[in-house]
Amino acid sequence: NDIILSVKDLKKYFPVKHSIFGYKVGDVKAVDGVSFDIRRGESFGLVGESGSGKSTTGRTILRLLEKTSGEVTFKGADLYSLDRKQMREMRPKMQFIFQDPFSSLNPRMRIGDALVEAIVDHGLASKAEAREKAVQVLRICGLSDYHMERFPHEFSGGQRQRIGIARAMMMDPEFIVADEPVSALDVSIQAQIINLFSDLQEQRSLTYLFISHDLSVVEHLCNRIAVMYLGNIVEIADRDELFSRPLHPYTKALLSAVPVPDPTRKRERIILKGDIPNPADPPSGCKFHTRCPFAVERCRTEVPEFRSVGGDHAVACHLVEV
Numbered sequence: 001n002d003i004i005l006s007v008k009d010l011k012k013y014f015p016v017k018h019s020i021f022g023y024k025v026g027d028v029k030a031v032d033g034v035s036f037d038i039r040r041g042e043s044f045g046l047v048g049e050s051g052s053g054k055s056t057t058g059r060t061i062l063r064l065l066e067k068t069s070g071e072v073t074f075k076g077a078d079l080y081s082l083d084r085k086q087m088r089e090m091r092p093k094m095q096f097i098f099q100d101p102f103s104s105l106n107p108r109m110r111i112g113d114a115l116v117e118a119i120v121d122h123g124l125a126s127k128a129e130a131r132e133k134a135v136q137v138l139r140i141c142g143l144s145d146y147h148m149e150r151f152p153h154e155f156s157g158g159q160r161q162r163i164g165i166a167r168a169m170m171m172d173p174e175f176i177v178a179d180e181p182v183s184a185l186d187v188s189i190q191a192q193i194i195n196l197f198s199d200l201q202e203q204r205s206l207t208y209l210f211i212s213h214d215l216s217v218v219e220h221l222c223n224r225i226a227v228m229y230l231g232n233i234v235e236i237a238d239r240d241e242l243f244s245r246p247l248h249p250y251t252k253a254l255l256s257a258v259p260v261p262d263p264t265r266k267r268e269r270i271i272l273k274g275d276i277p278n279p280a281d282p283p284s285g286c287k288f289h290t291r292c293p294f295a296v297e298r299c300r301t302e303v304p305e306f307r308s309v310g311g312d313h314a315v316a317c318h319l320v321e322v
């Protein structure tokens with residue numbers, strides 16, 4: 001199983017400035033020491049509530065944001081040691097898909113031109129080749145050549161996301177970070193877009209990092225899932241293992257919100273109180289202790305180690321025996 005992406009102790013801090021005088025008063029530790037590997041051809045889910053640091057992790061991995069510290073290795077290359085030119089060559093291989101792809105599209109540019117622009121700019125094709133390719137890619141993504149001449153505002157939410165996906169596919173990527181790509185869509189449309197992701201993965205042997213706040217979204221697409229809380233990964237497991245044997249109380253709480261198809265397979269129900277704490281001032285010890293129904297005294301002072309419980313399952317909780 002070869003590893004396409006390796007993330008080691010990645011940190012991304014944002015300075016917090018004094019509201020009047022502007023000097024630095026602290027850091028928001030959005031990503032606070034995250035490590036994981038993604039194998040070629042897999043679909044790796046990253047879940048957690050909004051504010052857990054998922055998006056920042058995804059962006060820092062692709063260098064859309066610069067890291068504070070840690071390592072990101074993509075296809076054997078230390079991404080942060082690449083210079084501008086090398087990074088530009090690497091760029092097409094690793095694409096980012098946004099929740100609302102239209103926030104990054106020019107409203108006055110026809111879809112066809114927008115699709116063509118990126119690969120022509122990268123010198124990957126001539127204009128004529130790129131147009132031909134754009135038509136093919138639109139078809140693969142469930143649209144047609146008719147849509148080449150249309151403008152962004154003429155599309156529905158689901159179609160917009162198909163265009164966002166098409167734009168990424170123009171670059172023949174190997175690895176895609178998709179950040180909440182279906183969260184803004186109606187549930188009926190969500191399934192269609194998830195199926196599109198899944199078909200493309202098969203046809204083009206893609207690798208995904210799929211970010212969502214919703215476990216039921218990653219359940220159908222992802223073979224492995226990591227759960228994030230306040231800047232840390234608290235549990236990683238194969239999908240089936242995570243759904244049948246969640247170990248971290250936070251994972252159990254997230255699963256409580258996912259409907260069980262078979263009612264005889266009861267899940268432990270944990271309802272979380274309160275919101276995610278301020279990441280500029282996170283709780284001591286286990287950052288989850290302020291909301292954890294099982295917290296004991298040592299949880300307030302001691303940071304739980306992220307440990308393997310066997311196979312591909314790892315968790316950070318004092319109460320889990322290994």
Ligand code: SF4
Binds near residue numbers: 295296
């Ligand atoms: Fe809960 Fe303690 Fe485990 Fe943290 S370490 S999840 S507070 S039991």
Ligand code: MG
Binds near residue numbers: 050051054055056180
């Ligand atoms: Mg986000």
